[in-house]
Amino acid sequence: xxxxxQMKTPLQEDTANxxxxxxxxxxxxxxxxxxxxxxxxxxxxxxxxxxxxxTEITANPALFEGRMVFQHRMAVSEDGIFxxxxxxxxxxxxxxxxxxxxxxxxxxxxxPVLVTSDxxxxxxxxxxxxxxxxxxxxxxxxxxxxxxxxxxxxxxxNMRREVLEETGLDLSDVLAEPGYHASHFRHSLTVFxxxxxxxxxDELVARIEAHMPHxxxxxxxxxxxxxxxxxxxxPYNVSMLPILAWFFDRPR
Numbered sequence: 001x002x003x004x005x006q007m008k009t010p011l012q013e014d015t016a017n018x019x020x021x022x023x024x025x026x027x028x029x030x031x032x033x034x035x036x037x038x039x040x041x042x043x044x045x046x047x048x049x050x051x052x053x054x055t056e057i058t059a060n061p062a063l064f065e066g067r068m069v070f071q072h073r074m075a076v077s078e079d080g081i082f083x084x085x086x087x088x089x090x091x092x093x094x095x096x097x098x099x100x101x102x103x104x105x106x107x108x109x110x111x112p113v114l115v116t117s118d119x120x121x122x123x124x125x126x127x128x129x130x131x132x133x134x135x136x137x138x139x140x141x142x143x144x145x146x147x148x149x150x151x152x153x154x155x156x157x158n159m160r161r162e163v164l165e166e167t168g169l170d171l172s173d174v175l176a177e178p179g180y181h182a183s184h185f186r187h188s189l190t191v192f193x194x195x196x197x198x199x200x201x202d203e204l205v206a207r208i209e210a211h212m213p214h215x216x217x218x219x220x221x222x223x224x225x226x227x228x229x230x231x232x233x234x235p236y237n238v239s240m241l242p243i244l245a246w247f248f249d250r251p252r
Contacts, residue, residue, distance in 0.1 A: 011073035011084060013104070018076045018184060024246040027180040027191065029080030032071070032108065032143075032153035039070055039086035041104035045095055052098065053091035062129035066090045069143035069153055071106035076189065081182060083108065085153070087145060094131065102187040111138040111192035112159040112171060113243065120201035121226040121247065123240070124166060124208070127219055136224050137237040138192070139166040155180070155191055166220055168211030169204075171195050183242040190239045194247075201225035 009017055019025045042049070057063050067087050074083040083106070096105055114122040124139045126132045140162050147158040160171045177194040184190065197204055208223035224234055229248040231241050 009075045009077065011075050011082060013073050015076070015184065015187065019078070021185050022183060022242045024181050024183050024242050025078050027081055027182045028078060029082075030153075030155055030180065030191065031080065032069075032083045032085060032155075034069055034085050034087065034148050034151055034153060035072075037086060039072055039088045039092070039105065041070070041072075041096060042086070042088045042092045044104070045092065049089070049092045049095035052095045056091070056094055060129060060131075063131060064090065067145055068093055069108075069145075069147065070096075071108050071189075074106050074108075074189070076182070076184065081108075081189070081191065085143075087148075093142070105187070107142070107188040108153070109140055109142050109188070109190060109239075110155045110159050110162075111140050111190055111239070111243065112163050113138055113192050113194045113247070114163075114169070114204065115194050115196045115247075116201040116204050116225075117196075117198055118200045121244070122197075122201055122204045122208070123224045123226060123234075124220040125222045125224055125234075127221045130219055132237060134235055135237045136234040137240050139163045139220070141166075156193075159193065165217065166215060167208040167223070168214070169197075169207065174198070181246075183239070183246075185238060185242075188239065190243070192243060201227070 068090055069085045070088045070093055071083045071085045116122060123136050125136050143153050143158055147154050163169050163171050175196045180191055180193050182189060182191045205223040205225050229244040
């Protein structure tokens, strides 16, 4: 989603001019550049991140030190989401995520919201060996080097890749609602889009669970049908809550 549209506010290192936290807002445009070099947070916190990584993998040896896209400065409004990012080790992100007050960067990730013919949503439950053990959220993964196209983040490509890998479902085969929406909390920005499947939630859950034994990474331990915005119904990742409230409040 890149074009000649120019951002109306400069990139910033805080969320002062963003829409309110944990609200859902439409997004007119997305342009996330990936720059060469090292993220300032990574350079400043490299020693602490390495020490924390040793603690993390001692507790969970299954964690993988991959490389992911981590935003540095951003501008976020209904007009669009703009940012400059760098590729960093996963350990840098884990250290940033643990900070009581997050600063120095932003985590942007994409949620493909799977909507079924009976107006339910289908999400996945993460395995105990992952970085988010037991949490329930839509099939997704952080932007990484596979999602960089011509120096920019390919949000749609990330959605399609992650859903295919984790669930076996091909988003190219279903109807995508026009446009994106977003929500943010503690310097983490969720970008999402609705994809409508012509089957019931139970049928879609069964398809995902049939695929699970064949998935390459074995990251999920089940699929979940969501039929209400009840925040206590599942151990939801916090990023799910404003999306569920927004979706189930919409006329259907």
